[in-house]
Amino acid sequence: xPPAVSDCPRLSPEIEKSAAQVPRRVFQLPAEGxxxxxALAGTNLRAEPERRTSEVLLDSFDRRxxxxxxxxxxxxxxxxxxxxxxxxxxxxxxxxxFVWELPFTLARELAGILEARALRPIGEHALVVSSxxxxxxxxxxxxxxxxxxHELRPSAVREPRRIRRLVVQGLRGYxxxxxxxxxxxxxxxxxxxxxxxxxxxxxPPREVGRWPRLAPDVGAFVALARIARAQLSILSANQxxxxxxxxxxxxxxxxxxxxxxxxLVSQLKGVLSDHEQQLLSxxxxxxASCTGAARDLDTLLFELRMTExxxxxxxxxxxxxxxxxxxxxxxxxxxxxRSERAQALRSRLRxxxxxxxxxxxxGPKAGMSFAAVLGxxxxxxxxxxxxxxxxxxxxxxxxxxHELRxxxxxxxxLLECCRGFVAKDELAGAVGHLKGLQSTLGTLQDSAVQxxxxxxxxxxxxxxxxxxxxxxxxQFLERLARNGTTARARAAELTAExxxxxxxxxxxxxxxxxxxxxxxxx
Amino acid sequence: MKxxxxxxxxxxxxxxxxxxHLAHLSARSGRSTLLWDLDAQGAASWILRVRVGxxxxxxxxxxxxxxLWEAIRGSDWPCLDxxxxxxxxxxxESWLQREDEPERAFARALQDLGGRYERIVLDCPPGLxxxxxxVFKAADALVVPTIPSTLSLRALASLYQHVKPERERGLxxxxxxxxxxxxxxxxxxVRAFVREKGLGFLGTEIPYSAQVENMAAQRLPLSVSGRLPxxxxxxxxxxxxxxxxxxxxxxxxxxRSQLLEFLESEEARASQRNSSS
Numbered sequence: 001x002p003p004a005v006s007d008c009p010r011l012s013p014e015i016e017k018s019a020a021q022v023p024r025r026v027f028q029l030p031a032e033g034x035x036x037x038x039a040l041a042g043t044n045l046r047a048e049p050e051r052r053t054s055e056v057l058l059d060s061f062d063r064r065x066x067x068x069x070x071x072x073x074x075x076x077x078x079x080x081x082x083x084x085x086x087x088x089x090x091x092x093x094x095x096x097x098f099v100w101e102l103p104f105t106l107a108r109e110l111a112g113i114l115e116a117r118a119l120r121p122i123g124e125h126a127l128v129v130s131s132x133x134x135x136x137x138x139x140x141x142x143x144x145x146x147x148x149x150h151e152l153r154p155s156a157v158r159e160p161r162r163i164r165r166l167v168v169q170g171l172r173g174y175x176x177x178x179x180x181x182x183x184x185x186x187x188x189x190x191x192x193x194x195x196x197x198x199x200x201x202x203x204p205p206r207e208v209g210r211w212p213r214l215a216p217d218v219g220a221f222v223a224l225a226r227i228a229r230a231q232l233s234i235l236s237a238n239q240x241x242x243x244x245x246x247x248x249x250x251x252x253x254x255x256x257x258x259x260x261x262x263x264l265v266s267q268l269k270g271v272l273s274d275h276e277q278q279l280l281s282x283x284x285x286x287x288a289s290c291t292g293a294a295r296d297l298d299t300l301l302f303e304l305r306m307t308e309x310x311x312x313x314x315x316x317x318x319x320x321x322x323x324x325x326x327x328x329x330x331x332x333x334x335x336x337x338r339s340e341r342a343q344a345l346r347s348r349l350r351x352x353x354x355x356x357x358x359x360x361x362x363g364p365k366a367g368m369s370f371a372a373v374l375g376x377x378x379x380x381x382x383x384x385x386x387x388x389x390x391x392x393x394x395x396x397x398x399x400x401x402h403e404l405r406x407x408x409x410x411x412x413x414l415l416e417c418c419r420g421f422v423a424k425d426e427l428a429g430a431v432g433h434l435k436g437l438q439s440t441l442g443t444l445q446d447s448a449v450q451x452x453x454x455x456x457x458x459x460x461x462x463x464x465x466x467x468x469x470x471x472x473x474x475q476f477l478e479r480l481a482r483n484g485t486t487a488r489a490r491a492a493e494l495t496a497e498x499x500x501x502x503x504x505x506x507x508x509x510x511x512x513x514x515x516x517x518x519x520x521x522x
Numbered sequence: 523m524k525x526x527x528x529x530x531x532x533x534x535x536x537x538x539x540x541x542x543h544l545a546h547l548s549a550r551s552g553r554s555t556l557l558w559d560l561d562a563q564g565a566a567s568w569i570l571r572v573r574v575g576x577x578x579x580x581x582x583x584x585x586x587x588x589x590l591w592e593a594i595r596g597s598d599w600p601c602l603d604x605x606x607x608x609x610x611x612x613x614x615e616s617w618l619q620r621e622d623e624p625e626r627a628f629a630r631a632l633q634d635l636g637g638r639y640e641r642i643v644l645d646c647p648p649g650l651x652x653x654x655x656x657v658f659k660a661a662d663a664l665v666v667p668t669i670p671s672t673l674s675l676r677a678l679a680s681l682y683q684h685v686k687p688e689r690e691r692g693l694x695x696x697x698x699x700x701x702x703x704x705x706x707x708x709x710x711x712v713r714a715f716v717r718e719k720g721l722g723f724l725g726t727e728i729p730y731s732a733q734v735e736n737m738a739a740q741r742l743p744l745s746v747s748g749r750l751p752x753x754x755x756x757x758x759x760x761x762x763x764x765x766x767x768x769x770x771x772x773x774x775x776x777x778r779s780q781l782l783e784f785l786e787s788e789e790a791r792a793s794q795r796n797s798s799s
Binding site for chain 1: 552
């Protein structure tokens with residue numbers, strides 16, 4: 001990990017918003033410039049040194065920071081790189097690649113957005129600012145007038161996009177001065193008021209695996225095939241990253257796509273022929289299971305890397321050992337994904353869902369309405385989850401909680417298929433609720449699996465690792481146990497919410513929306 | 523949000539200078555920072571060229587959130603705002619004396635500001651008052667510039683005792699040697715004593731410098747250019763305070779009894795010097 005040269009302050013969203021609220025006016029400048037200085041002839045202006053920056057913008061390949069409205073940029077500094085996230089700046093020894101390489105406070109803040117996704121340069125942003133301070137009678141700065149020349153160059157694009165702007169930057173408490181300057185500048189020929197928007201480096205990469213738009217009367221086989229094709233495109237988009245072990249999210253996303261596909265194939269009985277359904281379920285289960293060990297270790301490594309700096313420094317020998325184990329697992333994972341069996345599965349999936357093999361693979365319910373098939377299956381799954389949730393107590397063994405989690409996951413995948421059939425808000429409420437419960441149960445399960453894995457791998461930790469590493473490991477295990485206890489308590493609350501009458505009413509509304517509509521009288 | 527208060531029972535020890543520099547350095551590191559000038563002299567506001575707004579009434583600051591926001595002014599530097607003061611601040615003191623729960627009102631105001639600022643630096647007046655009592659209750663750390671002199675050390679020992687209840691609640695007391703003049707024997711002796719014993723003093727020492735006095739005339743923090751050695755000392759002080767604020771475990775205690783012993787021995791040495799001369 002490149003150690004942070006300086007810490008990065010943690011800013012609440014309110015602070016970020018407030019900083020952005022410092023008033024300013026933006027004008028677009030034509031390439032030949034505009035005579036704005038004449039308009040400010042009676043104003044006390046003091047030229048400030050010209051500023052030039054050339055930042056490299058970083059984001060994950062799927063633009064997670066950009067989607068969250070964040071901009072992370074780096075530029076060379078005497079002792080490494082100077083980083084900027086919005087208005088915050090900090091220094092690192094080298095450009096960060098993963099969230100845990102950022103200063104701890106910031107890493108915690110961004111962990112939910114970036115997870116284990118790798119950061120990569122997505123373009124350059126060069127800026128030249130000529131600035132003038134507007135002074136009052138005390139020679140206090142009350143505003144700034146800045147001429148900006150931006151050059152935006154997305155990666156792999158030669159010609160930069162050039163933008164010239166004139167910005168009147170106000171100061172808190174000096175609003176009248178900003179209004180006066182704006183009034184003087186507005187009539188200047190060539191100056192066009194412009195929105196104060198952020199920078200976009202062009203269109204984000206094509207969204208892979210977008211959920212298909214399904215018509216209300218779509219047939220079950222056609223709907224399943226379209227959903228399956230979307231999942232296959234996710235699997236295919238993540239395969240190169242998974243094989244290169246670029247980051248842990250490639251394994252995760254590929255795994256989720258496989259799980260969703262298998263869950264739907266096996267839950268929507270009768271849409272595929274029995275033979276096809278059993279074959280695909282079995283083979284998808286096998287391929288997904290090949291990623292299990294890697295995913296478990298990735299989750300554990302993420303937890304270890306996200307511990308506070310003092311503990312993490314002591315856990316360094318443990319991290320090295322576990323990272324080496326992850327490398328070893330990677331070799332097996334690549335072999336499985338490149339195997340003939342995996343290739344045969346991918347070919348089979350393409351054949352079944354691309355439309356060519358539809359006639360042979362179709363089951364008895366293939367021609368039925370997708371909504372009807374979905375509704376029947378949803379009702380049964382809902383009952384199962386309700387029964388399992390109702391039987392839970394504070395003393396329920398882990399295996400029962402795990403069973404509930406799996407059922408919740410299956411129910412969620414079915415609910416996701418209701419997009420287009422059910423009102424957005426109703427569906428979002430039910431899915432969100434279920435996701436919360438499932439995620440809490442996941443934390444509970446993860447903490448148990450991680451503790452088990454840690455204990456197993458720690459046996460290989462040699463004496464050379466030092467007593468501190470062993471003590472730190474003990475501390476980490478205690479933390480996992482605490483996480484598990486907290487998650488269990490939270491799971492009880494969420495289960496009660498799931499079983500509440502309001503939740504049942506919401507679910508019934510979803511089922512009603514899936515029922516066939518009566519023909520309207522002419 | 524962390525609240526740093528610059529305080530000393532004595533005046534003229536470098537509170538305002540330090541407050542201005544700590545605020546400027548905090549803002550320069552990208553933190554959204556507010557310097558709240560709580561001294562009716564308004565020296566920090568003067569240095570940062572910020573004047574109190576015409577419609578801002580100090581006594582309303584703690585009662586009316588809007589009034590509090592409206593009183594804040596941007597400084598010449600990004601991320602640094604100032605809540606300025608002038609002589610009218612005296613009315614705040616009398617309002618606090620009449621208020622039933624002044625400490626709660628002050629803490630609430632800071633809490634409101636905490637939604638907008640990552641770091642708040644309070645430049646306090648010397649001595650003890652209703653206002654300083656509120657500060658002691660609400661601050662995370664009390665930064666105490668201490669001149670290496672007998673009176674300053676005595677004042678520090680008294681302050682340490684005075685804020686015992688607040689220390690127990692978690693208030694950190696962070697004294698450091700200020701205006702250190704190595705040409706003076708007493709300054710050297712105090713420095714050697716502090717260095718040897720630690721006593722909870724911050725390791726950074728701010729040397730006496732004419733440049734610091736010049737700063738008030740130029741109305742420009744030395745950290746703006748950062749070329750002078752004293753500017754480097756302020757930067758290292760800011761870093762050290764950040765480390766202490768972020769530390770999980772509390773820092774070393776002051777060692778008040780050792781400090782008092784040292785003062786007694788100094789007194790004895792001084793009288794010995796007098797009798798021999």
